[in-house]
Amino acid sequence: MKLWNTLGRKYEEFKPLHGKRVSMYSCGPTVYNYAHIGNLRAYIFSDILKRAILAEGYKSRHIINITDVGHLVADADVGEDKVEQAAREHKLSAKELTRKYTNAFLSDLKLLNIISADKFPRATDFIKEQINLIKILEKKEYTYKTSDGVYFDTSKFKNYGKLSRQRLEEKEAGARVGVSTEKHNPSDFALWRFSPKGSKREMEWKSLWGVGFPGWHIECSAMSRKFLGANFDIHTGGVDHIAVHHENEIAQSEAAYGEPLARVWMHSEFLEVDGGKMAKSLGNTYTLADLAAKGFDPLAFRYLALGTHYRTPLNFTWESLMGAAVALKKIYAMLRDCDKPKVGCAEFEADFKAAVADDLNTPKALGVMWKLIDSNYPSGAKAKSLLKFDEVLGLNFKKYLGQKLKVPSVVQKLVSEREQARKKKDWTGSDKLRDQIFELGFVVDDTPKGSRIIEK
């Protein structure tokens, strides 16, 4: 299997560091709100990666962290803690708020058929580990104190910027206004932040530097070390993590332990809506619940995501989601009606495997799948291969296999009336009947071999 490594921008053969076990870390959500479909795309990506690894015969150990403290509203070292701000707005305690949105996130993953991580560690459960890591950095003289916290001095870490290939000077030129003036370099970042003077935070801990809370990046360095050790196989995240969050994780871990943090770094691209940005101000930050409210199966979104390579921006439109939903229903219909699975179609299985092994080329893999569906192979052979493909695709094919669709008699009656209408070339009548059938939860799919009924 070949994968694209952001670190070094290399397309390289993947080999685990230790035998057959692949260790993976994926940056998880900040649980102050529901995840939107752009966030969720990153976890569909890491799931496909994990499934591809398992299909290659490896075992995996996968960690997704839960950020429940320390992520500030501006994604930098200014502003309020996202969790504390949202908790106040919702009149909940920080704990109640983060529990609520952690559960919502885990339920979204289930709905998208994403294999659970082995652990979902919460940042607030590992404060001691984060403090210990900062102590090591302090001892090695990578830190300095300001009036609002303990900072990492990026000029002391020789390889700072190696992931994004951004030099320190470029970062300085592009630094945003409002950064703490006490910082030695604009790219320096907080490891520990003091609670603001005169106000009490809900989440704060004692440390030898003062009462406060960890910076956003330190949790990933501390928790990946705890659960995966140093130098693990693959670290994933969204492309928006590359320039700051992941550079900072690398700086902290490698400065402290003198070993690489992860060998392969992989990043999924953004999701766009109607070819443009997704933003709260535009009212288009959709959640899975928004999709469900319009009657869409969450797996239709998963199918849509697989239709675009993870390193290409995914353009979400309601039309494209509808197209994905219809395509998926057609596959389910085929599986319902197929013969008992027998021997699969070896040449298609080889092509599918090659597409996945080519840096997870899921659009190509879906193409192979449709070529098989449209081929003249017996349906049982197609089904056998489809089940194999689904180990990677994760579209729940098994659930529909041989499960004949139960069509209520009232729908059956409307379908035969529609057949009659079509015979008489009464197109208006036929369309009316199709709409009635649709309202009852079924779709008439007119194929060259005649019409058939599939679920809506």
Ligand SMILES: [Zn+2]
């Ligand atoms: Zn992280």
